[in-house]
Amino acid sequence: MTEVIHLQKLVKDYGPLRAVDGIDLSVQKGEVFAFLGPNGAGKTTTVEILEGLRPRTSGTVRVLGLDPWTENKKLIHRLGVIPQDFKFFEKIHPREAITFYAGLFGKKVDADSILKQVQLEDKATDWYEKLSGGQKQKMGLALALVNEPELLFLDEPTTGLDPQARRSIWEVIRSLKSEGRSVFLTTHYLEEAQLLADRVCIINHGKIAALGTPEDIIQEHGKGEVLSLQAAPRLAEYLRTKVDLPVRSENHTVDVELSTNADILRVLNLVEQSGIPWTGVSTRRDTLEDVFIRLVGKTTESGDLGGAGSGGLK
Amino acid sequence: MNPRRIFLNLSVFAKGYLRSRVGLFFALVFPIILILLFGAIFSNSSSTTVDVYVQNQDHNSAMSLRFLEAINSTKAINLHFVSPSVGNLSKWLGANDLSDGLVIPAGFQSDYYNKTPVVLTVITNPEQTSTSGIVSGVVQGVANQFNLQRANGTQILSIQPENLPTLGGQSFQYIDYLVPGLIGFSILTSPMFSMVNISSEYKKEKLFRQLSLTPLTKAEWLTSTIIWYILLTVISTGIMVAVGQGAFGAKVTLSPLMLPFLILGPILFTSLGLLAGSVSKDPETAAVIGNIITFPMMFLSGTFFPVSLFPGWLATVAHVLPLFYVIDGLNAAMLYGNVAVTLTDTAVVGVLAVIFFAAAVRVFQWRET
Numbered sequence: 237m238t239e240v241i242h243l244q245k246l247v248k249d250y251g252p253l254r255a256v257d258g259i260d261l262s263v264q265k266g267e268v269f270a271f272l273g274p275n276g277a278g279k280t281t282t283v284e285i286l287e288g289l290r291p292r293t294s295g296t297v298r299v300l301g302l303d304p305w306t307e308n309k310k311l312i313h314r315l316g317v318i319p320q321d322f323k324f325f326e327k328i329h330p331r332e333a334i335t336f337y338a339g340l341f342g343k344k345v346d347a348d349s350i351l352k353q354v355q356l357e358d359k360a361t362d363w364y365e366k367l368s369g370g371q372k373q374k375m376g377l378a379l380a381l382v383n384e385p386e387l388l389f390l391d392e393p394t395t396g397l398d399p400q401a402r403r404s405i406w407e408v409i410r411s412l413k414s415e416g417r418s419v420f421l422t423t424h425y426l427e428e429a430q431l432l433a434d435r436v437c438i439i440n441h442g443k444i445a446a447l448g449t450p451e452d453i454i455q456e457h458g459k460g461e462v463l464s465l466q467a468a469p470r471l472a473e474y475l476r477t478k479v480d481l482p483v484r485s486e487n488h489t490v491d492v493e494l495s496t497n498a499d500i501l502r503v504l505n506l507v508e509q510s511g512i513p514w515t516g517v518s519t520r521r522d523t524l525e526d527v528f529i530r531l532v533g534k535t536t537e538s539g540d541l542g543g544a545g546s547g548g549l550k
Numbered sequence: 551m552n553p554r555r556i557f558l559n560l561s562v563f564a565k566g567y568l569r570s571r572v573g574l575f576f577a578l579v580f581p582i583i584l585i586l587l588f589g590a591i592f593s594n595s596s597s598t599t600v601d602v603y604v605q606n607q608d609h610n611s612a613m614s615l616r617f618l619e620a621i622n623s624t625k626a627i628n629l630h631f632v633s634p635s636v637g638n639l640s641k642w643l644g645a646n647d648l649s650d651g652l653v654i655p656a657g658f659q660s661d662y663y664n665k666t667p668v669v670l671t672v673i674t675n676p677e678q679t680s681t682s683g684i685v686s687g688v689v690q691g692v693a694n695q696f697n698l699q700r701a702n703g704t705q706i707l708s709i710q711p712e713n714l715p716t717l718g719g720q721s722f723q724y725i726d727y728l729v730p731g732l733i734g735f736s737i738l739t740s741p742m743f744s745m746v747n748i749s750s751e752y753k754k755e756k757l758f759r760q761l762s763l764t765p766l767t768k769a770e771w772l773t774s775t776i777i778w779y780i781l782l783t784v785i786s787t788g789i790m791v792a793v794g795q796g797a798f799g800a801k802v803t804l805s806p807l808m809l810p811f812l813i814l815g816p817i818l819f820t821s822l823g824l825l826a827g828s829v830s831k832d833p834e835t836a837a838v839i840g841n842i843i844t845f846p847m848m849f850l851s852g853t854f855f856p857v858s859l860f861p862g863w864l865a866t867v868a869h870v871l872p873l874f875y876v877i878d879g880l881n882a883a884m885l886y887g888n889v890a891v892t893l894t895d896t897a898v899v900g901v902l903a904v905i906f907f908a909a910a911v912r913v914f915q916w917r918e919t
């Protein structure tokens with residue numbers, strides 16, 4: 237296999253702030269690689285260093301065998317990029333934008349077929365400023381495709397989009413993979429990472445917290461069975477005083493991590509004794525989300541998933 | 551530099567510019583409004599004639615009489631002669647409750663022939679702005695013609711205004727100066743105001759970052775925007791000359807000598823606008839910096855009033871402003887047909903354009919460092 241991205245001991249400081257703190261990773265050709273982390277984890281900083289938009293403080297960076305900062309003009313021909321908060325000229329419409337962009341790369345493209353590929357054909361002649369968030373993002377994706385890149389960087393391509401727009405972007409990412417292109421995706425949606433990525437890297441405070449296939453990560457960092465109940469948070473408070481198992485409460489769901497099968501009966505008995513009303517009981521294994529919360533929650537002192545990070549979890 | 555990319559960016563830039571319309575107003579419509587406005591104001595006031603009291607201390611020499619005859623022929627001024635024996639003309643005017651006067655100094659004729667500088671004293675009443683403007687303007691204009699005839703435009707005759715002189719002079723006629731002045735005005739303002747804004751907005755909106763992800767280079771981007779402002783300048787120059795000639799009979803000629811200024815001017819000010827916009831941390835600061843650069847230059851470079859009417863220190867200030875050389879060159883090209891002056895001014899503007907272009911390409915960063 238060929239390596240398309242190689243990072244070794246990557247460090248990036250913004251003044252006194254260390255945004256990226258020694259990252260090592262390697263992405264293979266044809267892989268969809270998801271970079272997952274709460275806001276402020278250092279995802280964008282890392283991606284921008286890979287795209288050649290930012291210099292690094294130290295470490296080794298190779299993208300398609302090139303140094304992205306110094307060899308950026310060589311590299312861009314082979315990259316497709318949607319930066320975080322993609323923006324374009326307000327009074328240009330998608331078809332013009334694609335023709336312009338392709339022309340800069342010295343490519344002749346069929347703008348309409350690219351628009352179709354990203355499902356934007358009905359907005360081909362609407363000015364960029366008139367497009368919705370999802371349509372803007374699709375236009376960004378269309379631009380990233382004009383030069384038939386080997387490697388794409390998509391920095392939170394679906395943040396803030398409605399489910400339908402999100403799904404159509406996922407579809408494009410899947411088709412890119414099937415064409416053998418490599419995709420480096422950042423997201424704070426776990427679902428997205430789990431659905432699309434061959435491998436996931438969970439990053440927090442500029443450091444890698446877990447790396448591997450979703451299954452590997454769950455295996456390595458997950459903790460057995462979880463009992464879930466729909467109940468008020470005070471049930472969680474009650475249970476915490478009675479058992480020494482980890483208890484979480486979120487969105488009217490109380491999760492109890494079980495160590496042995498016998499714990500199920502014990503917990504349910506306690507629930508009954510509490511007299512607190514509940515509905516819908518189920519048990520499940522840890523998902524990537526549980527692992528993410530544990531890993532990211534563990535490293536934040538307040539334990540609240542690093543503030544905005546939790547906002548992205550649905 | 552790749553011409554295809556420059557052309558592509560030019561067409562996208564032009565589309566954005568034309569579709570937003572604001573820039574177009576400033577580039578094409580605004581200078582015309584100014585021409586109409588200023589032209590109307592000053593062509594009205596020059597229809598009245600003003601009484602001017604002349605004290606000829608050069609013993610009615612032939613040259614002094616020719617000079618006065620030229621003033622008389624403008625029909626804007628009624629000359630009355632005052633004997634040198636009354637002494638100080640200012641005092642005499644004051645004593646007789648009169649306002650405007652002109653002193654031709656002794657030695658006028660011989661100094662003029664020998665190309666020795668001569669100072670003409672023009673006395674005006676600062677409260678009567680309209681008449682004092684006409685008097686100093688007409689005398690200035692005639693003096694300019696005499697300078698041209700004798701010394702190819704080098705200053706022999708100069709005007710010494712007395713009693714707070716008012717700016718607002720006319721040469722041949724005010725409108726003749728106004729056309730090149732306002733062409734200079736639009737060469738300055740149309741790229742400056744929009745480039746300062748565009749470059750700081752692009753930076754804030756990360757549009758430069760987006761372009762840096764393509765093979766387009768900074769120099770290509772700047773070049774294509776410059777080409778756009780050159781096009782605008784050429785169009786607006788044509789319109790302004792047409793309006794000046796059509797509406798006010800301005801005696802300006804279209805000359806190929808103007809071309810260097812219509813090209814180098816936009817290079818200079820587009821680059822300067824980009825510099826100002828890209829060193830500022832946000833669009834608000836950029837607007838302030840842009841105004842600090844633009845406004846003094848806009849008024850002090852001879853746009854609305856010929857620099858020759860400025861008091862000495864202000865004229866010195868004007869000579870350090872790049873726009874001064876653009877307008878001075880345009881005046882030389884369009885009014886006097888003075889090749890030597892156009893060439894010197896072209897050289898000055900050319901050197902500045904190269905410096906500012908290079909500085910803009912260097913200082914301006916697409917990528918954050």
Ligand SMILES: Nc1ncnc2c1ncn2[C@@H]1O[C@H](COP(=O)(O)OP(=O)(O)O)[C@@H](O)[C@H]1O
Nearest residue numbers: 250253255273274275276277278279280281282
């Ligand atoms: N240009 C910058 N200057 C200073 N600090 C920055 C800059 N960009 C990002 N940071 C900081 O670096 C950290 C990582 O940010 P970022 O890479 O954007 O994270 P993410 O994309 O994971 O949300 C954050 O604390 C952020 O505030």
Ligand SMILES: [Mg+2]
Nearest residue numbers: 279280320392
């Ligand atoms: Mg980010």
